[in-house]
Structures are given as C-alpha cells and as structure tokens.
Amino acid sequence: MRSMTLLTVLILVGAGTASGQRTAQEIIDHVDRIMRGESSRGVATMDVVTENWERSMTMEVWSLGTEYSLIRITAPKKEEGTATLMADDEIWNYLPRVDRTIKIPASMMMGAWMGSHFTNDDLVKESRLIEDYDIEVSHDGDREGVRVWELTLTPKEEAAVVWGRIEYQVRQNDWMPTWARYYDEDGALVRTMSFSDYRQMGGRLVPAVMELIPEDKPEERTLVRYTELEFDIDIDENFFSLRALRSGGR
Amino acid sequence: MMSRTSTLFRLASRNLRRYLRRTALTSSAMIVGGALMIFSLSIGDGGHEDWIESGSRMGSGHITIQAPGFKTSRKIEDRLSTAARANAEAALQQPGVAEHVISVVPQLAIGGLASSPTGARPAQIIGVDPVAEAEFSMLDDRLIEGRYLESGDRLAAYVGAGMMESLDLRLNSRLVLTAQDADGEISGQLVRVVGVFRSGVPEIDQTLVHIPLATGGAWLHSGDDVTTIAILVNGSRAVPSIQRALQRELATEIDNGELAVLSWREVSPELNAAVRIDDMGNYIWQGIMFGIIALGIVNTVLMSVMYRKREFGLLQALGFTPRQTGGLVITEGLALTAVSGFFGIALGLFLTWLFFRNGLDFSFTWDENFTFSGVVVDPIIVPLFSVRRVMQSLLFILTIGTLASLYPAIRAMRIDVAEAMKFER
C-alpha cells in the first residue's frame, strides 16, 4: 500500500531517445506513482496469512499527498472502527474498544503494520525510488509471450534504504508492474511483491491486487485487493484530524 | 556532676567485671553481630557501587544534564540549546566539582527505528564522540566482533548482539535508522555495522545503537547540538553534593527551563529501587539478628539487677533517686553494648579488609551474566568502607543497648527498699 501523492506525471512514452537511465527512471516513477493521486479514497481488503494465524480485514482509506492518510477498518466486526491516522509525520492509532487515541512515537513503529508483511516504513516514508536508487533496464524483451522491461534498482551511495537491490518487471504496453523483488546486500531475495487484476478504477489503470510474499516463509503472505478507488476527491488537510480518526471520516 | 558520672561509670564497669563470664558471653554475641553488620553493609555498598557504575557507564553517567522535557519525550526537539550546553560545561569546571569529575561526554540520544531487509525494531540511538565515549563507556569493552567507533567514522554503527540477531545483521551490514528530525520530519539514515557488543542486558543488546555524533547531527539537522551531557564522577557518594553544586551554579538556566540536572537515581528509577530494596533487605535481617542479641542483653542486665536487689535497695536508702537507679542500669547496659559493639565494628572492618579487600567472589551462587534493571552484575564484589556506615552502625548499636536496658532499669527502679534490705535470720 503506497501513500497517495500527486506530482504531475510526465510520461514521455516511447521517446526512447534520452539515455536509458532517463527512461528507466520514468518507468519506475510511473510505477511508483500508480496508486497516487493528489487525493484519493479507496476501499480495500487485506488478507494476511502467517505461520500461526490468518485474518482478513476490510478498510477504508483516504489520503492526501504523502503527508496525510487515514485508514479505518470496517470489517471484521471485532476490529471495526480501529483507525490509523498519519498526519504531519505523526502517527495516531484509535482503538474503539477502549475509546483510546494513542500517539505512536517513531520508536514504536515496529515492522508489521496490522500484522501484515508491510512495514510502517512502507507506509510512512515518502517513497522516493528514483531519488534513492540508480535505475537500469536489465532486460527489454519477451517473457512468456509478453513484452516487458525488467529493471534493476541499485541504491545510491548513502541512500537510507535497507535493500541491496530491487528488481521490477513492467509490461511495456501499459506500463503496469507485474512483480517487484527485493534483495538484501548479499544478493539474497528477501521478499516478492506481485501485481495482478489490472482494471480501470477512478479513471486510471491500476493493479487491483498486490501480494507480498516473504522469501524465508513462503507459506506466509499478505494480499491487498482494492474494491473501490477514486482519485482527486474533494478533501483537504483539515479532514485528517483526530476527530476524523475517531469518527471514521464521517 | 562530672565526678558523679565517673563514679557511676566506675560502678557500672566494676559491676560488669564482677560477672565476667556472663558479660563476656553477651559481649561476644554483640561483637559478632557488630562485625557481621559492618561486613554485610560494606559488601552491600560495594555491590551497589558496582551496579551504579555499570549503569552509569552504559547509560548517561552518574549525573546527567538534559533539557527538562527530554526524559519523557526523547525527541530531538527537546535538546540542549548551545547556550545551555556551554553554561553546563562551564559549571562543570568549578572547584568543588571539577576534582570529582572523571569524564564528561556529550550525547545525542533519540528514540527511533532500526530497519534491515528482515524488518524493523525499536532503537535507542545515541550519537557519541567516539574517543570520549570509549573512555567513558563500558560498552566498548563489551565488544565481541569488529571494533568500536573511531574518530573519522561517518556511516558507522555499534550495535548490540540482540539487534544483530533480530535484524539478521552481520558486520558491515546495511542498517537504516529512522527517527523524527529537528524539523519534525521522519527521516532515514544509512549506517553500516562496524562493531558488535554484548552487555548481557537484554534491553541494551536489543535496542542500543551508537553512531558518531556528527552523523547524528547531520541526519537530524541538529548541527552540533546534543540532548545529553553525561557525567561520570569518582563514586556514587559524591553525587548528591555535586548535583546540588551544579544546580546552584545553573540555577538561572534551570528556572528558565533550559536544562535539568539529574542524578542516576532520577534517570534510572529501577536501579534506584533495586539499590534501595537491597539495602532494605539487609536492614531487615540485621534487625532480626540484633533483636536476638538485644534479648541477650536484656537478660544479662536484668539478671545482674535481680542479683543485686540488696545493693539497689542500699543505694536508694543512701539517697539514690529512682531516676539515678535507672540511669545506673542503663549505663551498665550501654557500657556493655558500646564497648562490644565498637570492638565488633572494628573487628568487622579489619577482617573484611583483610580477607576481602580484593573482592568477594559470588560466582558460586550466581551464574555468569546476572543482569537486572539495566545493569550487569559482576560476580566479584569489592567492599566499600565509609565513615557514614560506621557511624550509622554505632548509633544503631547504642540505641539497641539503651532500649535493651530499659526494662531492667524499670525493674530496678521498682525495687522495694524495705523488702530488699530485710535480713533473714
């Protein structure tokens, strides 16, 4: 799940004349920004399967740029009303059962947001793939009958990222990502994100399903499926308040 | 009257000598008790000193100077202003303080997150001056792999064995630290592991990370600022007076809310509690022991009174007031206690020094890495001798002696003179 942000996306499709780096950058940038709009609202389900348990949650998500987002769980009944607010680099949790709003300090942002395989890192920090990585097209051609680019992202010197390398596969015809593989510095694959169910939502082509599988525990996974998604809705910063956290944006 | 007191004393001491065997027995019990008391107090104090030293050297010193809100927030915005820091450092130079100070180190401490491909863990990140900190801290001595930070390091991190394991790191691994910077933004910093330590304290091994101060400042946009000035002094006993001296010297800054001068007790309340509880336990068993000894004293003094009913009767006939009679008994009891107690304390000091001045090895009772409340306990404890403890013990013994003589004194005062002086034909 990516934060939503709007930056004007300039996609110069197929110009191809500029250096391979620039095109590669654009591809990744596009991928990066697929789920972002200036503002958005969506409904998604998240299924998490771990060694010890399985659960499924439905949530409503609002976001504004990279600074603001509000996620509210609507199902199951047990979790309904639990919400997380991210505003101005601060994170708040609301627990309806005890009617408590807790501020989460940076040091408490443990991995595993809501028990999934996503980290808070994935959530909170601005994703700056093109800023943090050098990008190269490592393969331009066919994979199983589909024309794809495979891109290799290597962290720039002193970039504050944990990965040793990230690889992306992107379909050439619609610039949709198919998978992303994350490697540590020793070159070992740590996790794989796969994208599927491409459809038009909110006026854009997006992969409605994203699945994250850790390499060391292949029986575990987290799957996110968007059932609704709209961009450029009419909300502003004031929407993202503690009150909204508790009331669920109503 | 001077000579009246001395005669009283002479009376008391000669009386004690009359019943030498009984006196000697009770006296021996008191001597042993006094010796044991000083022994256990010295060992206890020595152990505590060790804990305090250990906790101070792995944390923020015996005395810590911080901005007032920092203790609870641990956020970079609660750091010391340049002026406050300068004033604090100046205050540490003043006579009366400077000679007790062993080491002063600046630290930039924040709470944050440490991430690797495996995941993320909470981290206590401390930006340090590698050279100064190496001298100050015990952490560099706990090195198990790699090396400690050195001056000139930039993207280096010194990490605990616990974190290495939970984040699946090795030497030279990539580690991303995340925290809220001085502008309020959540920001990341890349570092590489140059050294690994094991302190034995789980929380420290799992969360503590040292990075160079300059790196921290650049990352968090706090420049040369620090959050903490950690001060090591030559012994925990000096702490209260030095804390007061610093608070006096920095009174203006404290009133303005620019800084606070905290002792290890305030910074590590769990450690403080641990020391107190340990002392309390010691006092309790000593109380029990002396309770028993006191009963012996009561018995001895009471018996000597009962055997001298006639004499006490005579004294009253001669004009001894009831108070003087009681006073004589208490003097006897007190003399017995005081002399034996004094001797016992002296003996205890001597024997403790003689046999254990290089430390008492407890490793037969504990296993190696006994830790609690953020400190590692060294199984070898060196006793700590102090005038304060000797005075405390003497006072305690004298009190016991007085209290134990109270009942016999009352009995003596109640002796019916006429009955006592009756001569049975």
Place this chain on the structure above:
Amino acid sequence: MKQQNNAAVRTEEIWKVFQQEAEEVQAVRGVSLTIEPGEFTAMAGPSGSGKTTLLNLIGGLTRATRGEVQVAGQELTAMSNRQLARLRLDQIGFVFQAYNLLPVLTAAENAEFPLLLQGVDVTERRKRVHSLFERTGLTGLEDRRPGKLSGGQQQRVAVIRAVVGEPALVLADEPTANLDSEASDQLLEMMEELNRELGTTFVFATHDPRVMDRARRLVRLVDGAIAANEQR
C-alpha cells in the same frame, strides 16, 4: 505549714498494714512518737514487734498506711519518691545489720558516697572522710574493698558513711546483730562518741541488751504499739 517544732522525728498515729495473701498484718499500729535532736534512743522489742518497720517508716523506706511522719520538720507522707530520696540523702544516714557497703567500691569510696551524690567536691570529700577515718581509728583501711574488712570494720565504715553528710538523723537497724561482743562494743563506742561530738541523733531498732543498755532512752514496742517509754 507545720513549721513549729524542730524535733528530729515526730510520728502521729502512724500505721503500717501489710497484705499477705488473704491476711492483713498490722506491723505498726497507731504509734505516736517524738524524738528530739541529739537523742541516743533505742526502739526495742522481740521480732515481730514492728521495730524495723517503724524504723523504715521514719527513714522513708516504707510508706505509712495511715498517719503522719515528720523528719527534721518535713512531712514524709506527702513526698514523692524523688523527694524522699533527697531527704534520705541530706538528712538521714542508715546503718543496716549487714551488707552495708557496695562491694565494688573501696572503704573510702563507700564512705564518701553521700557526699558524692550531694555534689561535694573531691578535696572536701577526701578531707572529711579522712578525718572521720582517723577519728575512729580506721586509718589505713581507706583503700580496702569490703571483702577485705572484718565485720566490725565494715559496720564502722557504714557508720562513717552515715554521718559524713552531717544528717539530722542516723537510723541503725540491728547494727550489732552479726558482731561479737568486742566488735559490738567498739561500734557502740564509736556511735556514742559521734553522737556526743557531732550532736547527730541516733535511733536504733534492736533487741541486743548491750545496745539497750547504752541507749539514753528506750522505747519498748509490743505487737506494733508502744508499750513503754523509758528515759535513762
């Protein structure tokens, strides 16, 4: 207040009753007695006649059940224990039948004890004790412990102690009972002499005929009451 007379001792209808288990023992029954300063008087009677109890009442060692006692003009029945102690120190000297001396002190230390309690300084104390020891032929025994003195010597030291503070009254309870005739005579000589020279009142409780002979006044007691009062 009852200022009036300067009798050394005055008792008025004094009673002393003891509770012994369920029985009541009337040791002294309504005795009224006046003893003038300078008297050398013996209270005589068989055992059980109450003479020791009467002596104790006069000396403030026992409290009267009924009646009044005055010594040197002061009323004893109203006094606190502390006041009684003070009175005994200042005005009364005691000589008991035996065990008069504190075994841990020397003869001289024993003798000077009342002066010590009164706060008299050491030079003065030594002087008085020494002169008394000389006068009564006990020089050389000052530094001996009671254990090293004969019975007679002990009693004589006790007498010195009794008079050293120049009290109004010396009370002696069977002082000769444990002594042989020679020692008794010596003791009584000494007491008579002190009575003459210092004017101290001496009151005895005794059934020793030798004491009764020397007494200038004899008060006979029977069953706790005065039976006879003889002047010699």
